[in-house]
Amino acid sequence: MKFALKDSEKLAPNHGLPPLNLGSKPYSYFEFWPAWFFYIPVLLYWLVMSLRHRSFGLPLIVNPHIPLGGMVGESKAAILDMAGEHARTFMLPFLKFHYDGRISAESCLRLCEQAGLQLPLVVKPDLGCRGTGVRLISSEQQLQGYLKRFPLGREFLMQRLAPYSAEAGVFYVRDPEASCGRVVSITLKYQPLVVGDGEKSLRELIECDPRARKLKQIYFERQQSQLDKVPAKGEHIALAFAGSHSRGSIFRNGNAYITEQLEAAIDSVMQDFPDFHYGRLDIKFANIEDLTRGQHFALIEVNGVSSEATHIWDSRATLGEAFATLFWQYRTLFSMGRAMRARGYKVPSIGVMLQTWFRELRQAKDYPQSD
Template identity: 45%
Template sequence: MTAPLMTAPEKSDTERPIAAPHANMPALDESAQKLSFFEFWPQWLFYTPVILWWLWLSLRYGGPALPTAANPGFPNGGFVGESKAQVFSRFGVKAKAALAPFICFCADHQAKDQSLSVMAEARGSGLDYPLVAKPDMGCRGAGVQVVRNDRDLDRYIASFPDGARIVLQKLVDQPGEVGLFYVRSPSQKQGRLFSMTLKYFPTIIGNGRDHLERLIMDDPRAGQLPHLYLKRNATRLDEIIPKGEPVRLAFAGSHSKGAIFRDGRPYITEALTQAIDALARDIDGFYIGRFDVRFSDFKALQEGRDFTIIEVNGAGGEATHIWDSRMTLKKAYGDLFEQFSMLFAIGRDNRRRGAPPINLLEFYRAWRHEARLVRGYPPTD
């Protein structure tokens, strides 16, 4: 059944404070509970049943590392330790046209004012400040920041180990963001959208009396997550926010960094599915994973047009609609188990087609290497 097209409100004037923090998106259900009871459980606790399901799938399909064969075009299938730049290099002409432009470089602590040479390369690729800076390897929004000038960029580079790879990407000014989880069996001509996540960026509205810290602590949701918002906004906590002025508390569209997620599956349309499928089939060796895209008008997105890809997560991507605060724990696990079942089945099919998974030692080394890098990344905006 085709989902109804949602009509987005008119775009607000970017020269003044926006009146609707989530313009161009379906209205955020403010009546819903602010957090589910499991939404911010420790990872080891929440994912224990998933690991047990993984072990069962390993026996059923014949190999614990089969997910690394799910996307033969991506390093390790895009499950762990993959380079964003290498993933983007698999894009064909059509997919590349939908991708936010980027460059990738290595931090060089011996170079003086490295930002000058990096920005010369960036401008040669049509990029200029402000830009999104992020590690070439990492997940869950780790280390993502906006850099607005050479000073910001030099400070960002200095926060990484010497030789670390960094991506600079165009700061897409489209206000809406969704995560679209795509899946296609190697034997199928057309794939489908298994999941759609609507992402809302938490916003506090000033009242002209209280400073930002008080506004955060008084907010029904943000006040339950001070560890996510206070440190990130430390330089503004004592600021009195003018009445009606919005303050966005998080930049990255990552749930673990504070973005609000809603289940958008009812809004999936055939036109959107066909548009994403055409792009996915233009990415060499890609069968399953999540597109993170930005857009200006939700109706246009549903019609499969006017959106920009900012990230593609391979086998390690998650159907993030499970982090909707209205989701039950049973349903969240059911959807995750279905996702991993598809992942193993596609890995098995690709193995039969000559794409072997990595071995367990390689898997462990890739995971350990990425974990070590992520621990040293700068904080996320």
């Protein structure tokens, strides 16, 4: 693999990221609006683009080897399995399991060990988005508890835990006619933390934090057994593991760290996925300096055309900047889709997309709580 970590650097929360200072603006006024409300202008813009290009579904053929381009219902494992030899050197290895109610935690871990995967491991549904059902598993008992809550007939992945703590979402675009792709956005993802003072309980620390209290119901559910405990003075308590904004992570615009070296490294990885033109890579990396050099990063997931440049969820972003970014994304998608249609790719029906989307929404409700 193309990554390594010094023993002294292992997995301290947010290690390797630039210092986080939320200042006087811990969240933006639109950051926690209901998704259905926030995305109304985006849906209307999609309709405008559809009329202009005479097709509602052009974005769905931008990544032609991923069902629906990765808009909805895509398999995490299937996308990673598309990777060539070079891209695989950056990937965190995983195993996929079908849960039929008979497979035990012990047998899962035995198979993982045979494949060179040892605890701690990350477990997550194969189908799902926005950090749904992602857990850090450190024992057989924890995995057993996860499986008890996992729906029958679905697939889940067990993936090696990255040797790095710092996480980022890297947005990649390659025009179908271009020989090289571009990194157009980087989002730095911070685990939300509270710091003990030796007096307040975890519940009180969350209530006192201006950002954490906005998401206290998420944190309270996740930290049920710890809420009444009093952390020691100076003790750092991580409130979320999954690097998802909707699960409580803090996002920061990292576009200033895009360099030619990083862009070349990411492009070399993504060129090893057949006809991949548009999406976001979720990566872990050693430190921000190495990231700018395109070194010491590990690939967790690859997301398709449903991806967005998540730096818009930086609390310093304006609503106008957020919509300008999203509108640019969909202009780009429709333009790319037009080029792919000219190559002979058939646009799927919107009925298929909606059916898949509704099924994904139903399934998401069944998954265990994320860390």
